[in-house]
Amino acid sequence: MNPTVARLTLRGLLGRRRGILLLVVPALLLLVSAIASGSSGDKHDLTVKILGQLGLGTLLPILGLVVGTGAIATEIDDGSIVYLLAKPLPRWKIVTTKLAVAVTTTWVLSAIPTLLCGLMLYGTEDGLALGYTVAVLLAGAAYSALFLLLGVATRHAVVAGLAYALVWEALVGNFVNGARTLSIQQWGLSVAGTVAADGAITTYVALGVAVPLLLAVTAGATVLASVKLAGLTLAAEES
Known part of the structure; x- marks a missing residue:
């Protein structure tokens, strides 16, 4: 890890409008959780919807997109x-x-708010707060690596990333059974369901499949991004 590159990357991520945008995601999750904590409805169902569907399913990929491409x-x-x-x-x-830097930023802005929201909504019961927090850590790293790769591979990284996050993860990955095996969100849910109490979180992908795929995407995207960046250097030298 190079300290100079890390400092410049962090400055670019947290500077100007992007820094404000990054803070909107955890702030929104905390605000929704604070409002919902006063509800008289089913606390378990409410926690699963907020942390699973809103947090892990929607806000985390958006945060990973902003951080990963912005890096x-x-x-x-x-x-x-x-x-x-x-x-x-x-x-x-x-x-x-x-x-x-991207992974650390994603973790700080997603895992800590997820844990706080889980405790606010449901306490430590059934291990829901801890389960979703661990899921966010692993899925957040995979999202960051994948979107960083997009940032190197195409000039339309944000558009491609939004299409992936909103179409594949939010729609296809949630409602098409066969596609769930290829969804980072579903892999994260598998981890959450394993950490939480039995039956507390509904999962569709086995842990033995989810964890290797999370690691493979993170490592594979990192390798491909390195190869692509080297290609940019060669192209610059030839021109």
Whole structure:
């Protein structure tokens, strides 16, 4: 991990309008949970809907998209990545450093609010708060890596990422049985269901499938992003 790259990446992520946008996601989750905590309805069902459907299913991929693409796509778009690539740094180290910053930022802005919201809504009962928090940690890393790869691979990373998050994860992955096996959200739910009490969270993918796929996506996206970034360097030198 390179400290200079990490500092520049963090400054780019938290600066100006993007920093405000990033804070909207945890603030929204906390606000909804605070309002819902005063409800007289079924607390278990309410917690599953807020933390599972809203938090893990909708807000986390959006947060991962903003952070993952923002860690590198902006520099590629405005051309400032050239100055970074001119440094004697292995391309994989640039990618892994940016990914580390992206993952850490995603964790801070998602896992901590998820835990707080879970405790606010349902306390420690059935391990729901802990289950969804662990799920957010693993799924958040996979989302960050995947969207960082998109940031390197295409200039339309945000559009492609939104299409994936809103169409595949929110719609197809939730309602088409066969597609659930290829959904980061469903993999995260599998982890949450394992950590929580038996039957507390409905899952559709076996843990033995979900965890290897989460790790494979995270590692695979990181490797591909490194290869793509090296390709950008070669293209710049040839021109």
